[in-house]
Amino acid sequence: MERQYNFKKIEPRWQKIWAEKDAFHVTEDPNKEKFYCLEMFPYPSGKLHMGHVRNYSIGDVLARYLHMNGKNVLHPIGFDSFGLPAENAAIKNQTHPAVWTSSNIAEMENQLRQLGFSYDWDREVCTYKEDYYRWMQWIFIQFYKHGLAYKKENPVNWCPSCQTVLANEQVVEGRCERCGTEVTKKSLSQWYLKITDYADRLLEGLDTLPGWPEHVKTMQRNWIGRSEGTEVVYKLKGSDTPMPVFTTRVDTIFGATFMVISPEHPMVEELIAGSPEEENCRAYIEQAKKQSDIERTSTVKEKTGAFTGRYAINPATGEDIPIYLADYVLMGYGTGIVMGVPYGDQRDFDFAKKYDLPIIPVVDPHRDDIDINNLKEAFSDDGTVINSGKYNGMDNREAIKAMQKDFEEAGFAVPKVNFKLRDWLISRQRYWGTPIPMINCPDCGWVPEKEENLPVILPTDVEFTGKGESPIVTSKTFVDTVCPCCGKPAKREVDTMDTFLDSSWYELRYCDNKNDKAVWDREKADYWMNVDQYIGGVEHAILHLMYARFFCKFLHDIGLTKAEEPFQNLLTQGMVLKDGKKMSKSIGNVVSPEEIIEKYGADTARLFILFAAPPEKELEWSDTGVEGSYKFLGRVYRLVADMAELTAGIPKRYIPEGKDDKQLAYILNNTIKRVSEDIQKRFNFNTAISAIMELVNEMYRYKELEDINLGLLADATEKLVLMLAPFVPHIGEEMWEGIGGEGLVYDAKWPEVDESMLVKDSVEIVVQINGKVREKAEVPAGLDKAGLEETVLAMDSVKALMEGKNVVKVIAVPGKLVNIVVKG
């Protein structure tokens, strides 16, 4: 074994050997326990960035560690390769998106191989390829057949820059998530997936996922936004037209002094037609329509509205209340109509103040600091019901139940659950995506393409102008077809699917990626699913992770998988920062993985990124830190090279004799214990690596001693190499070969802890006086409380400290400390 660590020679060599041996290939094996380790697949933007390196290094350590522990590990990779950037590049360079995409994929595959990740490349999936999107289309048709895909004309979020619609989830603060352009509204006929049918199950499913970070589950819960309440039907005065409202606080209904309806509500026309306030209202509606979401939400506090001139009858009191238009009521939530209770709701309170509407106190908080007849802000907490007829004096939470019961019997209310979650708009007016396999027939309406005709191939004869509707309309061959139902001429849907669909089931396709008869074989999928560990950025906490859960539940329901949740455990990795900021081209603080690999090698890059911070935390990039990791690898390499020479042919059996032998044996076995626990239980790779560093330091110390046990050193060296291998696989293989290890270190067995080496004769305990450390003492291990107390109090040094003081109390914790509480 050379003494000089030469990563430029080592790394390509082992990458070649792994490829030749097909070392990372896995198949289903019912006799072995499986482990499905998955990292979020990348978008092929061109080159890997440090976030990728971090994500995939974390996954690779786990995959390799579990493989060494005898698990049958599925560790696949692929590319989420449909999407806008390819199309923009096509417009700019006049190349086909497929050309841009495939060359980027080739480059990124190459980089992933250079980093030594243990992927089963045979299972690679690329979402832009026919053998993938064919099944995407097939799944869409299943949604359609089960009544979960529908087309509807609706005002939608429109990005004028991307020239396409966006899902609610893709609008961030009124702007396009992707390009930051202000989003406008446009009325379009679009395909939706009925994710709202799964709202409750998506919520309940979160409780079955203890292995998910709490904050991610909270985000999803908030997004789904379940709220329990009551739907109460008011009637329009002068007609019997019902006006249902949704409220979570039916107990405040006696305080409803007005009603508010969203200006977009279809009923508005009936309300204002012929009203003396008609003109006013039309002006208000026009103005509301013109406002973008940004304007509408930026003026959060200031409420606006217009009186319709009409009244509704409060079914609880029989009283008339005025009906207003106001844009603070959203058409998309509840019924689009709200009962205005200024006493109990801050928004209604603001509105009532502005339009001088009465405020009736209906819940008494019994608090001195609140004057219920002269509120400064709405009171929305609990208390005793007042001014509410027969409900007076009840606890308001009880009143909710009582009123729900009474009102339901009276026939004007029902308990109701509402969600913030909206159906998922999946049509995109873009080219580079999966064609929606639907056909519009003048006689039969929308009909899915026959399954045996799939895939509906994305045409290549299109023009990329970047304007208007989907570029697919420019295809001469695509649009015209025949109806699968009646055979008459019909037209194909030209929109493509949101790329989030592609990534909502890829974990299942990895289980059987080459299947051309079915989306996958159920038996294979059931062997591998669920994903035991999923790793990726927290930015996908809502969108991707909820869509994938939705898909999985649906696919479960139609009998395609036993899994009800796709990802059993989730690790959200922190961002990679430089100078406290996210790496970005515009700031110019990007460190490319390429230059690091070139300068220090892949192993150093991996080691540093795992050592610098625990995986969930943000990671501050440090050039000197990288240097340090590189030096450590050199230090280990020299140590192992020396050991290979020194202990060649020495059996790895030993009996530790002296103090130093015992110490090294103890540290060695303790390190194995710590590293195993840190990897598997805590994902704290940073502390796992520091434990290994401590072992290396100890071995350096030990080998310079006079009377050393070579069997012990040989054993320590072997185990050191085994423990390092998952983190730094290339140097791991090289050192394994150097010390005469059999086969690949990748396939070697993870070292076991010899518990007998962890038994100590004596332990150091701390002696505290009044909680301050005053003394340390070496006592026999296993000494009990009483013995410990006795031993410590008998010590001369302790006696000296106690001189002239009275012992009040002694607390003895075996193996840890003795605290003597004294007075005087």
Add this chain to the structure above:
RNA sequence: GCGGCUGUGGUGGAAUUGGCAGACACGCAGGAUUUAGGUUCCUGUGGGUAAUACCGUGCAGGUUCAAGUCCUGUCAGCCGCACCA
């Protein structure tokens, strides 16, 4: 506004169950090797002091023999949602 997370040396971070705060590294200082620089190896390194004492985990309280860890309040930063009735 609501919800969540995080505050520890010059820096990244450790302390897993309330039990020696600062493991491991970076940086810095000194020494050895070297013609020199680099590399490598060793030593030191929270503040404070001659040395002790003492002070130290954002801040202010509290519980406890004992608090970075538990409780109450508060400040700062980050993230998510945001007129959801």
